[in-house]
Amino acid sequence: MLKIVVETENGERHVGVPAEELAGLVRRIGGDGDRFLVVQRIPDLPDVFIQVWHEAGGDYTLQHRAGAADRHFQVMVDSPETVTAAMTGWAARAPGWDTPLAWSLLDMGAAPEVPPLDLSENDRTVLEQRVRETLAGGYVTRAELAELAEDYLVTAERRPVSRAQAQVLADRMWLERLAEQAGWQGETDPERLTRAFTALQE
Template structure:
């Protein structure tokens, strides 16, 4: 089990999901009312999260924040497997989890 919670747009909250369950949630999003996931670590760290947005027939937008607003990054990809690998690696705190995406600092 991954030490994360996953909140969905439609109000579902999943606690301590497996890597396979997280992958299923990422693959599922895209339809009206179910287009994003917010992933937080357990125990919760202030302003530390990853999130994924996807609308059907559009790219995936992946974001992660590591504390302050100047540590909030985003990337886009059409590859769902790249998204799954990134958010699973983030959840596991794996070295290099973010290498496969081209991240940009987000101005909020």
């Protein structure tokens, strides 16, 4: 089982994917409305992913990004097996997973500067508290968390948080939560719940 999330062009979302299932998804793409896969590790980190685009009869465009615009790479390959091998190695953080392929650096341009939030102390506190509570629930993606941050303070008269500002805030608090989780010791309540529901399912 690979600790990844796979999203497809047609809106499917596959969580905790076995290598065989990932291979099947790669082989499947190519038709209208089903031409790409985006793969993120669990836990998801901002701007860290691997993705592939394929149209029937053509090569596979494989890309991966390692956290910043100047760490975005691409290679063209001719078989789904090569794509699957790279994606599986990336997912498992296997040493040298990328070395068999001739990656080239893509010029993504400089990332646009995001202005700081212009909020009152009270609004900032309320917003961050809401985002933190949602994070603790554990049921949202980074994209959903950013959408919450963008919309939470909206009124009929103003939208005080832009989409870019919301993404910056969501990513910062997401990483803070991951750092907190990394310090947890022993079996956690979520793990006990998972074990209980697994037993019930069996």
